[in-house]
Amino acid sequence: MATTTAKPAAIEDGGRRAVLTQEDRRALLRYMLLMRATEERALALYRQGKVPGSYYDGRGQEAISVGSAFVLGPRDRTCILHRDLGAHLIRGVRPGRVLAQMMGRAGGVTGGKDGNMHFGDTELGCVGMVSMLPDMALVTCGLALSFQMRKEPRVAMTWFGEGSTANGQWHEAMNVAGVRKLPAVFILENNQFAYSTPNEREFAVDPVKRAEVYGFPGVKVDGNDVEAVFYAAAEACERARSGGGPTLIECETMRMHGHGAHDDMRYVPKELFDVWAERDPIDRYERKLADDGIDVEQITASAKEEIERETEWALSQPMPEGPEALSGVFATSEPRLGDGNAPWSFWKEAANG
Numbered sequence: 001m002a003t004t005t006a007k008p009a010a011i012e013d014g015g016r017r018a019v020l021t022q023e024d025r026r027a028l029l030r031y032m033l034l035m036r037a038t039e040e041r042a043l044a045l046y047r048q049g050k051v052p053g054s055y056y057d058g059r060g061q062e063a064i065s066v067g068s069a070f071v072l073g074p075r076d077r078t079c080i081l082h083r084d085l086g087a088h089l090i091r092g093v094r095p096g097r098v099l100a101q102m103m104g105r106a107g108g109v110t111g112g113k114d115g116n117m118h119f120g121d122t123e124l125g126c127v128g129m130v131s132m133l134p135d136m137a138l139v140t141c142g143l144a145l146s147f148q149m150r151k152e153p154r155v156a157m158t159w160f161g162e163g164s165t166a167n168g169q170w171h172e173a174m175n176v177a178g179v180r181k182l183p184a185v186f187i188l189e190n191n192q193f194a195y196s197t198p199n200e201r202e203f204a205v206d207p208v209k210r211a212e213v214y215g216f217p218g219v220k221v222d223g224n225d226v227e228a229v230f231y232a233a234a235e236a237c238e239r240a241r242s243g244g245g246p247t248l249i250e251c252e253t254m255r256m257h258g259h260g261a262h263d264d265m266r267y268v269p270k271e272l273f274d275v276w277a278e279r280d281p282i283d284r285y286e287r288k289l290a291d292d293g294i295d296v297e298q299i300t301a302s303a304k305e306e307i308e309r310e311t312e313w314a315l316s317q318p319m320p321e322g323p324e325a326l327s328g329v330f331a332t333s334e335p336r337l338g339d340g341n342a343p344w345s346f347w348k349e350a351a352n353g
């Protein structure tokens with residue numbers, strides 16, 4: 001199976017074409033802006049001592065989680081990692097709930113439990129993350145296997161850094177996905193560093209080539225181009241839904257902040273930041289949409305206003321009451337599994353028949 005570079009193209013999925021409308025493109029920009037603004041707010045709150053622990057953001061990587069999660073339908077499922085806030089937002093988690101989560105407030109996604117990384121709203125199709133890398137790749141295989149066994153045309157998608165591909169669990173996940181042709185989409189975010197370890201100390205072959213040895217396609221895309229990510233993910237989802245098995249999509253990008261808020265990233269050469277700053281995914285997309293006559297300023301202003309409102313809401317949330325510490329810790333009822341959220345016009349049309 002060839003390793004290819006994805007080119008934007010119309011994709012067929014269930015008889016419908018994956019073509020971004022102007023409304024979709026405005027939404028892609030809006031979600032990237034919301035992701036960045038939410039993370040900037042969270043970092044500021046961390047520095048004010050309101051976010052305990054550390055804080056892990058995905059600055060510079062917004063096009064990846066936004067472009068790929070945007071493809072998914074309401075009944076698809078996600079395993080979202082620490083640099084993929086855009087995917088939570090696309091599934092329908094409000095920025096205020098994310099900020100409340102970071103601060104351990106009752107209004108947070110898990111009601112003030114689980115710290116600032118390990119959250120997911122199952123009603124919106126997001127499985128809460130665990131830190132052991134890359135165990136969510138195995139959980140993704142489990143979700144995909146259940147869809148396959150029930151013959152449901154659904155997709156499980158997950159994200160991880162290139163550092164995760166060195167761990168044995170990752171290889172087990174890729175192997176089972178390949179052998180069973182699972183309807184899974186693996187999004188590899190190659191942001192050049194696994195904490196302080198640069199790519200050249202991480203692997204001897206390009207990680208996308210590893211898909212081929214497990215018997216399924218690997219695709220490399222510009223991870224700072226939101227539409228390139230979208231089209232690669234649309235093609236992968238179509239393949240998964242039609243029984244063609246998994247895809248690994250390697251998105252090339254750069255982590256523009258430290259590993260966490262505590263990391264001054266002095267191990268990264270400054271020139272590298274300069275090169276990647278020129279390729280900022282939001283600046284690039286703003287320019288592209290403005291050239292196409294879209295009112296970018298209006299989208300920027302409304303995202304700014306939304307984040308102000310959401311921050312105020314998050315700050316007004318109380319801390320959880322003591323007895324709440326025990327709720328939701330042990331299973332006492334069936335999990336609430338909702339049909340999620342999907343903003344892409346493809347799904348809106350499907351819902352309207």
Ligand SMILES: Cc1ncc(C[n+]2csc(CCOP(=O)(O)OP(=O)(O)O)c2C)c(N)n1
Pocket residue numbers: 083131132133134160161162163164165167189191193194195255259
């Ligand atoms: C099994 C395991 N070992 C170590 C860690 C600690 N750890 C958390 S993130 C990280 C670096 C991960 O690098 P990468 O997968 O490239 O993702 P990135 O953080 O660069 O997005 C490490 C070593 C962990 N979470 N799990």
